[in-house]
Amino acid sequence: MRLDTVLRVAAKFVLPLMLLFALYVQFHGDYGPGGGFQAGVIAAASIILYALIYGLPAALRMVPTGVVETMVPLGVLIFATVGVVGMLTGGNFLFYSHLAHDQIHGQEWGVFLVEIGVFVTVFSTMLAIFYAFVGRASR
Amino acid sequence: MLTLLAAVTIGIVRARDLISVVVLLGAYSFLMASVMIVLDAVDVAMTEAAVGAGVSTVLMLGALYLTKTEEAKPVHSVLLPLFAAGATAAILIWATAEMPLFGAADVPVVLAGPDYIARSVPETGIANVVTSVLASYRGFDTLGEVVVVFTAGIGVLALLKRSSSGGPDDNAKV
16 A cells, blocks of 8 residues: 555646645736736646646646747746837837726736736746756666 | 745755755745745736746756766865855945835835826726736846746757767767
8 A cells, every 4th residue: 555645646637726726816806916927836736746646747747848849938028028018009118098098998908918927937047946856866 | 924935034044965956945945935924015926836846847957867966075164165255255245235114105116106107098908907018018127037038948959968969069079
């Protein structure tokens, strides 16, 4: 009998809640505490927990290294692109007010997209560092 | 809670087994997160709990797995490190003398706060002022932070990936 049955079953209960909480923190950041950075860290922590309990290959099947290493610069690109679009629509760099038909909606869209950029980079950087460490250890 | 923090810090300094140091650092991060909640900084507390206690503990344990877990005996005299630490502490304490008093009314951080609180909802429609300041009013700073995280990530990848895969540098020595 495997000795880590308790861990595996408990992780199955906790992991969906962690990922859901990460999404809540991400998309509810306008009204509650949190934002892209916190959500990215929580999501990365849940993947790391999955890797610790079910092994690195299982985690790599879910989030492959190639995806992670593409996401690291992608988040910065999303953030910077939103800034440049702000310039193209007739404002300064990172000026969101013209992104939609009125100022409030433009700001909300800008903040929403920028937070996604933050999430993508933070999530993938945490995972990339973890993969780099554990990949060496298991060699 | 600050007393507990001090106790954990003394434990970290006195411990010689690096695994217990890592575990104590995790405990320190959770205590620090509790301090942040007491100070009503929930965002910082979330980050501290997730990064400080969660992810960095795992990374430190991963690093320990690659090295020895016992702290090495010092080979040099302790005088020079002691002097460096003392000098740094003196500079930091000297620098705090220029800081405004805690809770003083005429410092920029207090003066700008009500302005942002008043402007956030009418200008951006975002009720959480922390988010609107971070992502909109101070968006450029946040972009800089994301670039810092990005740089840290590619730095670690550049260091660890190359030396583990046996790149051209390893072959040049042979």
